[in-house]
Amino acid sequence: MATITTTKGQAGLTGNSAIAYAMKQINPDVCAAYPITPSTGIVEEFSSYVADGEVDTEFVTVESEHSAMSACIGASAAGARVMTATSSQGLALMWEMLYIASGMRLPIVLTDVNRALSAPINIHCDHSDSMGARDSGWVQIYSETVQEAYDNLFQAVRIAENENVLLPVMVCLDGFITSHAIENISLIDDADVKEFIGEYKPEHSLLDTDNPVTYGAMTLPDTYIEFKHQQSEAIVRAKDVVSKIGMDFGKKFGREYGLMEKYRLDDAEAAIVILSSAAGTTKVAVDELRKAGTNVGILRPRLRPAL
Amino acid sequence: MSEKKNLPIGGVITKGGTAHEYVTGGWRKLRPVLDKGKCTNCLICWVMCPDSAVIVEDMCPDSAVIVEDGKMIGFDMEHCKGCGICAEECPDKVKAIKMEEEAG
Ligand code: SF4
Ligand code: SF4
Numbered sequence: 001m002a003t004i005t006t007t008k009g010q011a012g013l014t015g016n017s018a019i020a021y022a023m024k025q026i027n028p029d030v031c032a033a034y035p036i037t038p039s040t041g042i043v044e045e046f047s048s049y050v051a052d053g054e055v056d057t058e059f060v061t062v063e064s065e066h067s068a069m070s071a072c073i074g075a076s077a078a079g080a081r082v083m084t085a086t087s088s089q090g091l092a093l094m095w096e097m098l099y100i101a102s103g104m105r106l107p108i109v110l111t112d113v114n115r116a117l118s119a120p121i122n123i124h125c126d127h128s129d130s131m132g133a134r135d136s137g138w139v140q141i142y143s144e145t146v147q148e149a150y151d152n153l154f155q156a157v158r159i160a161e162n163e164n165v166l167l168p169v170m171v172c173l174d175g176f177i178t179s180h181a182i183e184n185i186s187l188i189d190d191a192d193v194k195e196f197i198g199e200y201k202p203e204h205s206l207l208d209t210d211n212p213v214t215y216g217a218m219t220l221p222d223t224y225i226e227f228k229h230q231q232s233e234a235i236v237r238a239k240d241v242v243s244k245i246g247m248d249f250g251k252k253f254g255r256e257y258g259l260m261e262k263y264r265l266d267d268a269e270a271a272i273v274i275l276s277s278a279a280g281t282t283k284v285a286v287d288e289l290r291k292a293g294t295n296v297g298i299l300r301p302r303l304r305p306a307l
Numbered sequence: 308m309s310e311k312k313n314l315p316i317g318g319v320i321t322k323g324g325t326a327h328e329y330v331t332g333g334w335r336k337l338r339p340v341l342d343k344g345k346c347t348n349c350l351i352c353w354v355m356c357p358d359s360a361v362i363v364e365d366m367c368p369d370s371a372v373i374v375e376d377g378k379m380i381g382f383d384m385e386h387c388k389g390c391g392i393c394a395e396e397c398p399d400k401v402k403a404i405k406m407e408e409e410a411g
Contacts, residue, residue: 103317103318104317104318105317105319106317166316166317204319211321211322212322212323212324213319213321213322213323214320214323214325215317215318215319216318217318219318223314223318226314227314227317227318230314230316230317234316
């Protein structure tokens with residue numbers, strides 16, 4: 001099993017190990033996943049936590065990502081706290097089910113380790129996988145570093161389950177650059193994680209036979225638009241919820257997150273808008289350019305879709 | 308939490324048995340007609356009716372075949388969509404259901 005050793009609360013972890021560890025701390029009721037490069041490590045390590053009895057999670061091994069998301073949807077409709085992870089073609093294969101998860105307003109949390117879509121086949125990072133899902137009704141949060149990816153996962157649970165949102169949330173981090181690079185990060189105590197995310201109290205459960213409900217019933221044009229409107233309003237409200245929870249996270253753990261990060265932006269004459277890990281390299285370039293007398297800055301959005 | 312027009316979020320139907328409120332009788336081109344004299348009350352039609360349009364009293368309320376005291380008594384024409392499965396499945400020796408053209 002994966003043993004994590006910390007020195008003064010710090011541990012050197014890859015992005016994948018950090019996400020698997022965060023999932024262990026969250027201890028979801030159900031995880032259904034089909035591993036794919038470069039997110040394989042998440043599913044592998046998390047399944048070790050399951051096998052070693054370190055979590056109570058029901059781990060569902062499936063034959064495809066389409067089935068992974070289908071199982072997540074069923075479990076979430078049954079009232080479970082549900083998590084999964086994927087990348088690239090895996091997310092693409094989930095596409096049909098992504099809309100069902102968001103349409104049914106199921107607060108599933110998915111980690112997408114960003115990887116380019118084929119062809120030509122490429123296991124490394126670009127954002128074409130999650131950008132294809134940008135308008136699927138999921139809230140997407142992009143992470144620059146391993147630390148941020150780890151921190152984002154806890155916030156994602158709160159955002160998804162917030163009664164003003166109730167939408168699935170995708171935490172994105174860059175394939176290999178973040179998923180496989182080891183970074184020294186601060187870990188949060190299990191008890192603090194538990195307190196921060198709280199207990200999930202679903203409004204409905206398919207397993208509650210005394211209060212039977214139907215998910216996924218047919219709607220015709222007179223009501224379909226109303227449900228889509230509700231979803232769109234929830235995405236708009238997610239903006240405030242993401243900032244509120246990012247601030248709350250900062251108060252509790254000292255690392256505050258906003259809707260976007262501004263780096264040397266206030267007096268900048270030119271700026272670059274950039275997502276995720278590339279912002280790290282760009283910060284170095286900005287510092288160099290500033291030393292050479294050019295006033296440049298960075299705007300790094302964390303939340304998609306942009307509102 | 309519900310919003311505009313009080314529609315439950317996510318299109319969740321928050322109570323059971325509402326399929327009964329969805330009336331499918333308007334789809335019907337052929338209507339099942341029962342010959343009570345021939346019927347042996349085996350209830351195969353009640354089991355097979357996909358819309359539960361065969362009514363059996365004290366049994367599944369969603370059936371469109373109507374049965375009272377364990378006896379087949381007719382069809383729930385609000386839900387029967389005229390598929391003819393009951394007529395097809397009624398045993399060969401009996402054939403107590405005939406499908407007839409709906410008027411108009
Ligand atoms: S015609 Fe079809 S729907 Fe109507 S009672 Fe027979 S089996 Fe049921
Ligand atoms: S299947 Fe035929 S014999 Fe049996 S109950 Fe129905 S109508 Fe009567």
